[in-house]
Amino acid sequence: MSSPSARWTAFAGQRLLASGPPAEVVTAARHALDAGDSEPLLLFDDATGRPVDFHLRGSLKEVLARLQSAPAPTEEGSEPRGPGRPKLGVVAREVTLLPRHWEWLATQPGGASVALRKLVEAARATHGDADRVRQAQAAADRFMTMMAGNAPGYEEAARALYAGDRTRFNKWTRAWPDDIRDCARRLAAPAFVRDAP
Template sequence: MTVESAREPVPACTAFEGARRIASGPLAEVALAAKRAVERGAGVLVFDDATSLPIELDLRGSEAEVLARLSPPAEPEAPRGPGRPKLGVVAREVTLLPRHWDWLAGQPGGASVTLRRLVEEVRRAGEGRDRLRQAQEAAYRFMAAMAGDRPGFEEAARALFAPDRDRFAALTEAWPADIRDHARRLAAAAFDAPHSA
């Protein structure tokens, strides 16, 4: 038994009623399914599929009211004063040693251009590692929430971080089908990511 390597498009979120997956897809659809389950007296957990962080939903009121709360009101654009046009640049404080400032001052384009270039180079160099770490964290977060007390959880977590696809599949086989399948789908992203040291 192996974990699927082909990845399907990841829905926005997934809701579970106990060990049963009740909805997966756009937040609005999942929120309505969660509301119906809660109205039946069920406990529901909703997870963001990219991070596996829980999504807190205010399910009070009518379905229309629930949906209205999902969309935050648009903030009016603040009037701009004189100066540079808005380029999406965010000013923040950076603390460096004097020798770093001296080096940056001597670079073509100045400190800001050089720092942006350096950040982009490091970001590109670490993309594979970052994707692997984020996928492992998302899978682990879901597993801890939904299968933390299941047999084989600790060993499955070790297999996830190893990464050992076949061992992970074997250790999760006895879990409830919906939890197992969702954990495997999340873990597939970790197993498929480049495994650089």
């Protein structure tokens, strides 16, 4: 269900239970349930800020087994990998281009697929920092909407997040519950690269 580098965060109400590898996080969440914690439990994927739909029913051993046996999530619209070049992880999808684009791709060494892969890799290298900022903004915003959407200063904090203004972001999140504030700041940190020394 998750890659080895994945990081999840679990909350019981407004209280942070754990943040780290998924197995550690679901263990902490399962222990909270076993201890009779009545607060609603929420698990988040730190990379996206989205809630993780993972069932904590059963014993800890059963929960961890379910975590290990669950298939890795696929991107929206992707199909499970079938025959053909499995070591490369090639995934076939539809691409819609204008005729002049197809004509240009047909003249490239290696054909359209090789040319498109090279273009994507070049764009990733050129725009990697901007992509990381955008991903951090989206993840922090999703988390904030769910956990602090009604908190004072939420809208101002969201504006500061998208403006890349760490000082204003910290100001407007200061009064939030400690664990929510700290998690939002951690998720948002890569969005503030412009104010780094």
